[in-house]
Amino acid sequence: MQATTLDGRTIELSADQVAGLRARVRGALLVPGDAGYDDARTVWNAMIERRPALAVRCLGVADVLECVRFAREHGLLVCIKGGGHNIAGLAAADGALMIDLSAMRGVFVHPKQRIAHAQAGCLLGDVDRETQLHGLATALGFVSATGIAGLTLGGGFGYLSRRFGWTSDNVLGMNVVTADARLVRASADENADLFWGLCGGGGNFGVVTGIDYALHPVGPEIVGGIVAWPASEAPAVLELYRTLSESSGPELTLVAILRPAPPAPWLPAAVHGTPIVALLACHSGPLGEAERDVARIKSFGRPVGDVLVRRPYVQLQSLLDATQPKGRRYYWKSEYLPRVDEALCTAAIGHAGRIRSPHSAVIVFQIGDAVARRPSDHSAAGNRDARYVFNVAGAWEHARDDAANVQWARDAWGELKAFSTGGNYVNFLTDDEPPERVRAALGPAVQRLAQVKRRWDPDNVFRTNRNVAPA
Ligand SMILES: Cc1cc2nc3c(=O)[nH]c(=O)nc-3n(C[C@H](O)[C@H](O)[C@H](O)COP(=O)(O)OP(=O)(O)OC[C@H]3O[C@@H](n4cnc5c(N)ncnc54)[C@H](O)[C@@H]3O)c2cc1C
Numbered sequence: 001m002q003a004t005t006l007d008g009r010t011i012e013l014s015a016d017q018v019a020g021l022r023a024r025v026r027g028a029l030l031v032p033g034d035a036g037y038d039d040a041r042t043v044w045n046a047m048i049e050r051r052p053a054l055a056v057r058c059l060g061v062a063d064v065l066e067c068v069r070f071a072r073e074h075g076l077l078v079c080i081k082g083g084g085h086n087i088a089g090l091a092a093a094d095g096a097l098m099i100d101l102s103a104m105r106g107v108f109v110h111p112k113q114r115i116a117h118a119q120a121g122c123l124l125g126d127v128d129r130e131t132q133l134h135g136l137a138t139a140l141g142f143v144s145a146t147g148i149a150g151l152t153l154g155g156g157f158g159y160l161s162r163r164f165g166w167t168s169d170n171v172l173g174m175n176v177v178t179a180d181a182r183l184v185r186a187s188a189d190e191n192a193d194l195f196w197g198l199c200g201g202g203g204n205f206g207v208v209t210g211i212d213y214a215l216h217p218v219g220p221e222i223v224g225g226i227v228a229w230p231a232s233e234a235p236a237v238l239e240l241y242r243t244l245s246e247s248s249g250p251e252l253t254l255v256a257i258l259r260p261a262p263p264a265p266w267l268p269a270a271v272h273g274t275p276i277v278a279l280l281a282c283h284s285g286p287l288g289e290a291e292r293d294v295a296r297i298k299s300f301g302r303p304v305g306d307v308l309v310r311r312p313y314v315q316l317q318s319l320l321d322a323t324q325p326k327g328r329r330y331y332w333k334s335e336y337l338p339r340v341d342e343a344l345c346t347a348a349i350g351h352a353g354r355i356r357s358p359h360s361a362v363i364v365f366q367i368g369d370a371v372a373r374r375p376s377d378h379s380a381a382g383n384r385d386a387r388y389v390f391n392v393a394g395a396w397e398h399a400r401d402d403a404a405n406v407q408w409a410r411d412a413w414g415e416l417k418a419f420s421t422g423g424n425y426v427n428f429l430t431d432d433e434p435p436e437r438v439r440a441a442l443g444p445a446v447q448r449l450a451q452v453k454r455r456w457d458p459d460n461v462f463r464t465n466r467n468v469a470p471a
Contacts (some may be wrong), residue, residue, distance in 0.1 A: 001031060003053035004095025005075045006461065013074065015081060018054065027057040027103060040081070040100050041092050044145075045330045047402070048089025048431065052079060055098035058121075061175065061183055061209045066131045068181045068207065071461070079464040080207055083123050083147020087332050088431040091150075093464045099207055101149065108267060109134055114215040120149040120208045124158075124316055127213070132314045136215035139164040142255070142280075142365075144318040145326070152211055153203035153248040154427035154466075155381035157389065159282035159316070160218065162250035163367040166381045169200035169374060170214045176206040179461040181412040183209075197452035201445065202383025202426050202466040205456045219313035223284040223290035226257075226319065227297050228267060228305045231275035231352065238345040240300055241279060241364070245340070245388075250369040251285030252293050256340075258352030259361035262323055273358055281308055282316055283324035324395075328359060331394040331406045334414030334428035335420035336386030340364060344390075344419045351392065356404045359395035362412065364388050382443040383423040390416060391428060426466050438466045446470070 001013045012244040022029040030037040031054050040055040053076075058064050071078045081091035081100040092098065100122035108117045111134040118127050125144030131137050141151050156167025164170055173187030176194065184206075186195035197205055229237050241256045248254075255279045261271045279297055283290035287310060294308055337344070352362045368387040376384050394409040396402075426441035439446055450471035453460070458470050 001055060001082065003074070003094075003097070004458065006077055006463070007075075010095065011074065011192050012403040013053070020072045021054075021056070021066065021436050024070070025056055025058070025063040027059040027063050030057065031053045040098060040102075043084040043086070043091050044326045045087055045089055046090065046327050047329045047331065050089060050092035050094050052092060052094070052098035052178065057100045057103045059103055062390045064099060064101075064177045064207050064209055065181055065183065067097060068177050068179070071097050071121070072179075072181060076375060077464070078461060079201070080462070081143065082120060082149030085146045086150050086427065087330055088429060090465055096464065101209075104209070107131075109136070109215070111208070115214055116213045118148055118211050118213065118344060120210055122148045124148060124151070125314075128314050128317050129150045131215055132220045132312070135217055135220050137218035137313060138170045138213035138215055139167050140317070141167070142250055142317070143320050143324050145321055145324075147361070149208055149426065150203065153198060153201070153208065154233040155200040155383075155425070156172050156427070157365065157367050157371070159224070159253050160216070160284060161371055163214055163251050165374060166197050166200065168379055168381045169370070170215055171199055173214040174208050174212070175210040176208050179457040179459060187205065194456055197380050197449050199379035201442070201449045201452070201468065204449065204462055204465055204468050207461065218284050221287065221310055222282060222284045222313045222316065223287060223310055224306070224313070224316035224319075225308035225311060226278050226280045226305075227300075227303050227308050228261065228276045228278040229301055229303050231258065231277055231349075233263045233301050234277040234349045234352070235345065236301065237277045237279065238340070238349070240297070241300055242340045242345070244296065245366045248293060249285070251290070252281065252283045254366050255280040256364045257361055258291070258348060260355060260358045262358075264305075266307045271304045275352065276304065280320070284313065323359070328395050328397060329399065329402060329405070331409050331432055332391055332428050333409045334389060334391040334424055335413070335417050336423045336425065337364070337388040337390055338385060338420055338421050340388055341419070344416065347415050348390070351408075351415070354408060354411075356408045357394065357396035357401065360405065361393045361407070362394075363391045363393055365391070376444070380445040380449055382422070382445050383425070386421050386423060389425055392416065429466065441460055441466065442468070
């Protein structure tokens with residue numbers, strides 16, 4: 001079998017060598033042609049088609065250690081699959097040994113200590129489901145099928161970021177298999193430099209096998225959901241978004257979405273496919289207060305749909321899932337924003353009007369507050385001046401429509417980037433982004449990350465990520 005080395009050469013792995021690895025792991029070792037191989041190599045974004053030489057569905061830390069040992073023995077290129085949700089498809093690399101963590105989805109909650117230990121193959125929904133049994137949660141993202149590992153290693157934001165900061169700010173420690181095949185702990189007290197780099201540095205330093213999160217009382221019932229209006233109301237609705245997001249407390253997080261209406265049951269059939277503007281809200285404060293705070297949204301104008309109600313937090317966390325299925329073609333352009341002003345809203349409405357697919361959207365997420373409360377060098381997750389994230393999110397079905405949809409996203413970004421802080425989110429970068437965009441995403445942390453890289457991965461074994469070369 002042919003495989004790719006770290007320096008890009010193609011080598012031959014003998015059947016005995018592959019059988020040797022198979023005997024050393026408990027999870028399935030999959031090669032092209034095996035049942036399960038295509039499932040292992042396929043990532044969320046259908047624009048990305050890559051074929052690792054072999055994939056190991058690790059069942060535990062020992063399997064991960066064996067994979068890293070084997071990769072080092074043969075000088076193999078390595079890729080790591082958490083949730084496989086990265087838009088750039090970083091989980092898969094041609095000719096590589098894929099360390100597939102998707103079978104490692106255990107979550108162990110310690111309610112008294114308010115800590116959850118999650119194996120690195122967990123999806124966000126796995127963690128929320130278990131922590132919510134105790135009325136606890138950590139700050140994760142908006143779509144329950146996203147992997148915790150990639151999200152956390154890139155920083156991470158979601159419904160609770162205004163209260164609790166980046167996802168990585170909530171990490172107490174990680175277990176990591178290093179490039180020299182050792183299992184180490186990274187926390188504020190142990191290997192603090194590694195911990196600093198893992199919290200937002202894009203996963204450059206090893207294979208994270210487990211993450212300990214600090215938990216906070218949340219729900220289990222909150223006020224959350226979405227209200228939609230016809231796109232003709234967009235200027236007024238975005239003004240409401242701006243004023244509410246500037247004036248409300250951190251318990252309320254708002255997201256503005258401009259897109260063709262999806263065929264969702266909460267929207268009348270006559271509206272499906274027509275342009276709408278929507279506000280997605282999560283209020284995780286006391287329920288009475290929450291209902292008072294969202295009343296202005298619910299009573300605004302004449303909505304075409306309103307499912308902003310009391311509901312379980314864990315249900316809200318999967319509300320958007322159906323709009324982001326695995327297997328569509330996706331292309332995003334994204335920036336951090338310091339504020340939302342009228343000119344930005346006008347430009348966003350204009351580009352939403354030129355959307356080329358029923359699945360695309362222009363989205364503005366609210367962050368800020370707790371994100372900004374920590375010093376900028378607290379961890380590798382910088383960009384703490386950002387108050388919002390905009391994402392021009394192209395999504396469509398067929399390869400024949402690639403050019404038109406990619407061009408739409410690029411055109412929109414070409415105008416909207418003028419409103420940026422200058423930073424962008426490392427986890428939203430597509431496959432074709434140039435190195436300067438990665439540097440803008442990682443910001444001033446880049447130099448320190450290069451030093452951490454030199455100590456923990458001097459041979460740059462872990463390079464199929466937003467790579468920082470060793471200093
Ligand atoms: C539909 C959708 C919604 C999203 N919503 C949000 C959101 O609300 N908030 C947010 O912050 N982000 C969001 N994201 C972005 C998300 O954070 C990134 O896509 C992230 O990379 C996904 O993590 P994953 O484990 O699924 O990634 P994968 O594709 O599996 O991996 C991504 C990268 O992380 C590395 N990696 C994965 N696991 C490990 C590990 N265990 N050890 C070391 N490196 C590892 C991989 O090598 C790769 O470089 C969303 C993405 C999608 C597609």
